[in-house]
Amino acid sequence: EGTFKSYMKLNTSAGEVDLYKKLYSSDSCASGKVVSLRCIDCGLSTRSVNIMNRIVGGSGAVLGQWPWQVSLHVHGTHVCGGSIITRQWIVTAAHCVEGRFSDPYSWRAYAGILNQDEMLLRNGYRVQQIISHPDYDTDSKDNDIALMKLETPLTFSDTVRPVCLPNPGMMFQPNQQCWISGWGAEYQGGKTSNNLNYVMVPLIEQSRCNSIYIYNGMILPTMICAGHLEGGIDSCQGDSGGPLVTNKNSVWWLVGDTSWGTGCASPNRPGVYGNMTVFTDWIYKNMQVKY
Template identity: 70%
Template sequence: MAVNSELPPYYENHGYQPENVYISRQPVDANVYPQYPPPYYPPSVPHYVPRVPVHQSAPPVVQPKPPSAKMCTSEVKKALCIILSVAIILSGAITAAVLIWYFVANSCLGSSIECGSSGTCVSPSQWCDGVAHCSNGEDENRCVRLYGPNFILEVYSSISKSWYPVCKDDWNENYGKIACKDMGYNVNTYYSSKGITPERGFTSFMRLNTSAGNIDLYKKLYNSDSCVSGAVVSLRCTKCGLSRKNANPAGRIVGGSAAVLRDWPWQVSLQVEGSHICGGSIITPEWIVTAAHCVEGQFSSPYYWRVYAGILKQTETRYGSGSRVEKIISHPNYDSDTKDNDVALMKLQTPLTITDTVAPVCLPNPGMMFQPDQQCWISGWGAEYQGGETFNILDGRREIT
């Protein structure tokens, strides 16, 4: 824009503009000189377009450290690095040693059992099956079981390849606890060891050699054709199957009757989102047995389930949160179409407290054969008839097998 050089240049400041300071002015024509003298700007008000310089702070003045301080800092860092390196090396060495020990000392991974004489890995199903899979036959030397409804303690003889009952002569509770532990039971659940007269006559027994000294229980046992007391050992490793219900109660074949507390202390209600889905039975404080069809599909996740024990009425579950489930294991050969092998296990996150109203049921022992027309008891919160509503009160009924 052409302006008279004798006039001072005119600038517009759009930054700081206090009220009533500027005098309004008309736009200036490019070829006309302004009609008014330039306005007066107070000294505090800039009358130029400010330029914003880039701020650059002066670098801080670094005071030189004395040589001793530098040396100290350097030595501390060096020491820390050395300590950290040594710790990492030691951790790696310890981890490697543990892994080497684990794979060397436990060459049979998974559920296999190692033969002590040969190092051969043998499946648990091959132990005590009457066939020697270890070179020294140790897989058939420590075989013990509870047989029949009377829980008769029997020991397998690898020589004669037969099972024999243990004679009660010189037997005591300590031997009973050892036998239960060998079968995988927790010694804290041990119940009793007593002598009973067997229902069928035995011609051979396993007897204790009391003069054998303080050696392994099974090395004290030897085969004998006589048992002075005539009684064999009945061993109960858990306090299971004890109900206040009479063994032969008066009841109906169908329909059932309302139960009372302690009739069926192993009965539990398995629920999803507050609804009763299936029943189950306590077999240990941590484990529940139920049907595999109850936990198939989307219900196979333990997250959905709550287990209620020690209850009589379904309405009681409203006042408790139940027990959470940690793991569900269905029978590997369960068939959802035919319902073959329809059994599953639930492991609880927290063990149940065993009481008069919360107690395990007994699992069937080998030799327990159910005869035709034998009466059995069924308990649960089922319906009285097909398609009927679920009972609120626990029901027990007798049926014919």
């Protein structure tokens, strides 16, 4: 026998909740019985987001605004972003950790810091293990998700907190406002930004994103599109693996991880992200092994 640990965000002000109706079956637990429940605070930000001032071009973040955002370094250089989901686990993109970047001991994770120069003065958190999705496809970027397990747990604070993973079956609507953040280039071919930036991007319906004028059938069920079709706002090189989040009922949810796109902020070429609702079960199963 074994225990299966899963996580669900509940609104404590909702009163009595019928948990049974919210649970979903998994082949990890043949009996289907619930073993235990564990509480974890997630999706909390100490800073508000000024929507009206943050739409055009992206703006600099303030400490505590995106407390789940991490900078992932290889040999002292920022390579990708990631999202804190527990004290020891980070979600990033599989394409960040393929090939020569697959060695966990070459990585360091930095949390609760806005400025890349400041990170050079810190040791960061060593990575103990990398788990890349077994069905990740390098060419199509299908299943572009990976997990990093840190050697030592993070200490949570106002500036270091986990984001909430979406509950099974959670729906996100087209045009729903989401936010991306990262240290990526501020224009196509540019250098990594020294400061953490963020911007609002609306979700785009998959059928529209798959139209002949946009990505022409390249968007798979494991992907989700977000951005402004007129261009000018987007994620870019160096943002890969970082969070696409939305706010529902004052809680921040991880909608996706930054995956790919054609150019940066080009018209009719929005950003493409890993669809987190597809990956939650895979994440839980892999965390339970050594959580």
